[in-house]
Amino acid sequence: AQSVAQPEDQVNVAEGNPLTVKCTYSVSGNPYLFWYVQYPNRGLQFLLKYITGDNLVKGSYGFEAEFNKSQTSFHLKKPSALVSDSALYFCAVRAPNYGGATNKLIFGTGTLLAVQP
């Protein structure tokens, strides 16, 4: 079965420190991977995606993510955290044989990022 795991319910980091939010996936075939951020009382906002090519992808607000095929991971990173980065982060995956042209996604359960001043 296709699945996405975000092993940490919450990540705490001090402002200015680097941050990592973890994501692992289990799909057959080559995955398409996405990160979204959700602020309180808002919908999910698209941050970045990996489709193919360079394993390090850059996205909005200074975030980047590293695709690791051997570890089936797609961790979200940022070199220097801001208090305003505090939000709920979701990893999502689309497998070639799940959703196909309908672009259906499987979401992780989310990780709450708390950045302390």
Next chain:
Amino acid sequence: DAGITQSPRHKVTETGTPVTLRCHQTENHRYMYWYRQDPGHGLRLIHYSYGVKDTDKGEVSDGYSVSRSKTEDFLLTLESATSSQTSVYFCAISPAGSNQPQHFGDGTRLSIL
């Protein structure tokens, strides 16, 4: 933000009543989706549409129906609401193309008493 409007934004209703949530897009995207968000479950797909009058079930479709009579509108109906359907509901849209992300509305908070 993508042109997605969900209405109403908040609703409180009683068990057994019918409820319809509306999603309206101005992007002319082909695909539309309804999700529910619950603590510990992330987002779960209820129904989706791949064109006018073309819809299909997601992973948690029981108790829900949908309709799409125009490209821009996707309606989610709870025929007889139950307390287990208390949740935050999100609509999303996506253009054609398998590498395209989905874009989300700001959600409807539905409470069923």
